[in-house]
Amino acid sequence: MAELNLRGITKTFDGLNVLQGVDLEVHDRELFAVLGASAAGKSTLLRLIAGFEKPTDGTIELDGTEISNSTSVLVPEKRNLGIVPQDSALFPHLDVSQNIGFGLSGLSAKDKSARVAELLELVELTEFANARVDQLSGGQAQRVALARALAPKPALILLDEPFSALDAELRSRLRQDVKAALRAEGATAILVTHDQEEALSLADKVAVLRNGKIVQVGAPTEIYSSPVDVGIATFLGDSVLIDGLVTGGKIQTVLGKLTASGELVEGQAGTVAIRSENFYLQPNPAGDGEVVGRVFFGHDAVVEVDIRGVKIRARSNGPFAPEVGMKVTVWVRGTVNFYPGS
Amino acid sequence: MKKTLSYLVAGALALSLTACSNPPADDKNSITVYAGRSESLVQPLIDSFQEETGIQVEVRYAGSAELAAQLLEEGQNSPADVFFAQDAGALGAVSKAGLLVQLPDSILEKVPASYSAADGSWIGVSGRVRVLNYNPQKVSQLPQSVFDLAEPEWKGRIGIAPTNASFQAFVTAMQVIEGDAKTLQWLEAMKDNAVLYEKNSAILEAVESGAIDAGLINHYYWFARGQEVGFENLTSKIGQFASGDVGNLINAAGVGIVADSKAARQFVEYLLSETGQRYFADQTSEYPLIDGVSAPVDLTPLAEIPAPAIDLNDLDRLDQTLDLIRAAGLI
């Protein structure tokens, strides 16, 4: 049973605060994602968990045992963790099977080859058992890296932006394969990434890391639909921001009265965040909105509409999206998020 | 595991460093000889000694002065058992430092007294004469004295080997007979006039090829060459200076024992045996020193050489000679 607890983790490099007071709880068999922009401190977090850095302050506990604090750090080789780095980092002097079996030195030869075979099957690379590392494609290399990390049945797997080096098509397929493999092994995993799609589609829980602080933790749907502040709202998915005033339990905006989620204080002014996909554009020659821009993506389109002095971006069905110059009425479906203040 | 490995490596290193100490002296079956002689000339004799007696001989070839310096540097730590020098000067110097053991009378009485140390610390094994090796096409009139070579007319035409023991012994003789001042003068003139070589054989080569017109060497180099290619094929000749001139110095190559042992004595005795002496007479054209072995026919008998009168024992001031040669800038 792997439970990872970070309490008040702070890391400072040369006076620069990379992480500040980070608290995290990862439960057994959970696939936990840490989502953040580049240089938000994600890799440092992972290195702290792995034991390659010492926290300036705070503690890390694995299954109730403290493994890192500001004065001492349990060496990485004793932590029983696995790492899948960004560019797979396979050992070039060993073949695929030897790579996978690298951490299995405690086992007998028979057990070792059995386990390696098991993992090769798990990542669907059985026929590559004796292939040289340089013969593998990017996606195959990442799968071997995953197998290698899983082989010693570690308490925790750490994935550092494992798909960012691959192209888009490959990425989505590999993601699901990786998720399946992790589930099959019953592994607990922490994934750090800057790719929202990745975090949202893979994880059971997502923590958003911004400027070294955890801003929100929750299930993907929760974070997506109820981002805690404007920053997350715009970071996660595409949001349109307009001014609003709380009036009679709803928010008065140029787009009409909108229903917001969460508690509202009467008379409060603030910013409303509306997801692009929550707009519905109805073609109407007498409508207030005029289509001023349109970007076609095939299966969908993003339509820019000028309405009552505000520009909004709405997602629309691809082939049937309104053309530029058409007049439309803009409807908002579902709830929006309201952030008091500006 | 790592720790044991470290200890093993350290132990092996230490052990290997101690492994090369010398075995105890008396029932040795191998000796080390410091030989200030030319390898091509004496190695065959040493080889036959090894074959005959089964004693292994490790020879270190270098210049006699260098080996003497080395013996003095090494002192009691020296790995050498025998010092086989090209000239009496080097032997005398080493003897003066107390590094040579007294030779038994049975060995000393084999050669005339004038060819061995007065205190019995070394003994001559073959005689040699200094000669002027010259190209008769270039040198019409032989210089009467070695001092004539200091004249400007000899500039660039005369060859000497200042690092060679025989030359150095000759300079010592000059110091003894003519004094330091005159010797230094001559040496400085040589610095201007002479072309410098490392060895006598190189000088002979140079005279033969015409690079220089004349050179100061030991007699046997010319004879050895003549035997090798045929005397009629030699361009150069050898000649002597006027009677009594220091340029005609007679000297002896000799041996001294540094570390006494049965094997070392056997080596010395072998050099003085009929086999050894015959070798010097026949193979290297040197003068044998024991009774019963005659000099090669074409050599002028030692008694008839117009040599200067000097006691070889007086040549033991090699260090002063070297200082003088260096002061002149030849080394």
Next chain:
Amino acid sequence: MRKAPALVVALGVFAAVVTTVPIGYLAVRLVQGWQLALAEILRFRTLELLGNTGLLVLAVTASALVIGFSQAWLTTKTNVVFASGFAVTAALPLAIPSYVMALSYISIFNGLSGFFAAWLVLTLATSPLVFLAVTAALARLDSSSEEVARTLGLGRLQVLFKVTWPQVRTAATASGLLVALYVLGEFGAIALLRYDTFTRAIYNAYRGSFDRTSAAALAVVLLLITLLVIWFERKYRGGYVASKKQLGKKLRVELGAWRLPAALWLGLIAILSTALPISSLVIWSIQGSANLDLKVLLDALWGSVQLAGLAGIGIGIFGTAIALWSIRYRSRLGQVVEWSSWAIHAVPAIVVGLALVFFGANVTPWIYQTSWLLLIAYLILFLPNALAGLATPIAQVPVLLEEVSQSLGVPANKSMVRVVLPIALPGIVAAVSLVGLTVLKELPATLLLRPSSLNTLATRLWGATEDLAYSQAAPYALLLVIIAGLPALALNLQARRALSEVRS
């Protein structure tokens, strides 16, 4: 953050001690006989030696720079005929040890000696060093600045002096200093050509005086001069020319009417530095083949190979341990050890030999005149070379691989063995092989320190040349070029290519 294993530390400390103690003992000897030493240093002769040495160093450096730079510029930047061919011939003389070059010239021109002979031979032997350095610098240059200069009206020569030269000046100067250090420490060629510089005077003082304090005194003077030049070299060494990622199009300067003279110039150098010496050696070897004592040759060959092999392995172990310690463990002490061995790197071999003779004869007689002392000399002389060559392959292994290994349960030190060493191994082997080949060619330290029964190709060559027996010496010389010189050149070029790939 990490502690190096005890074994590594032990090797490093041993190497540092072994490197510095004998040189220190030289100073002790000097102090013991200080009156004699002072007298020796204050002799007029010493001033004469200073003048001779200084003159030769300056002359050779200047001419090597001119020749090397001209070769580099012509083959890299102009449309001279047969450019790539001449680029090969320009580097070839590195395969010929300098004393072999001297021997070949002496064997052609009977009685060749003196300043001009030494100048000629050493220039031919060292210009490849300048050539290689400047070529590398020119290759990294973006020619757009030169193209702009041409459009602004500068002629070809003006562009060369005002635009090209300033950009490669650092590399050229650094290589010039290397040449200076080389000439300072050069022994074999200068001794054969009978030109009196410090190294020859030290050797002669060693052979020709009973109190060798005078040799020690001269050695210390040479050491001080060398350290001075090293100090200058260090200032230039650290700065590598910043290379742009995108290399611009290569501008080929049109030589026009100068095309033929340029080619003739390059051809002349090639003939003088390679064709002439090699043919001379071949001819003499053929002459000497009848009298060749094969047993002696094979014995010398075996001696050379033995020493080179043992030295290579020993230096490889020490070097790898120290490089790992200072590069990957980033230990302070490791860097100090690395620096101490590097500081001695240009000490002339004859000085090292002399110091060890003193040290061995007086302090550690049990290894005196054994191969062990000679191997220690090689360690002192060539450990810095090894460290320079080992640095890149060892540093290149990504730290990430070590971390992954650790995460898989393999402790840090074991990760070094299971991951870093195997990956760096090809580079390590190449660097160690290069050191072994350099040991094969070594002359002065071997002359002074060898056990009486051990001969090498170099010492046999030396002995034969002292006798002016060229037909005897030539086969040894040829053999040295073939088994040591050529492979060393190949490895050297390979290493430079790898280095430039890393940097760009």
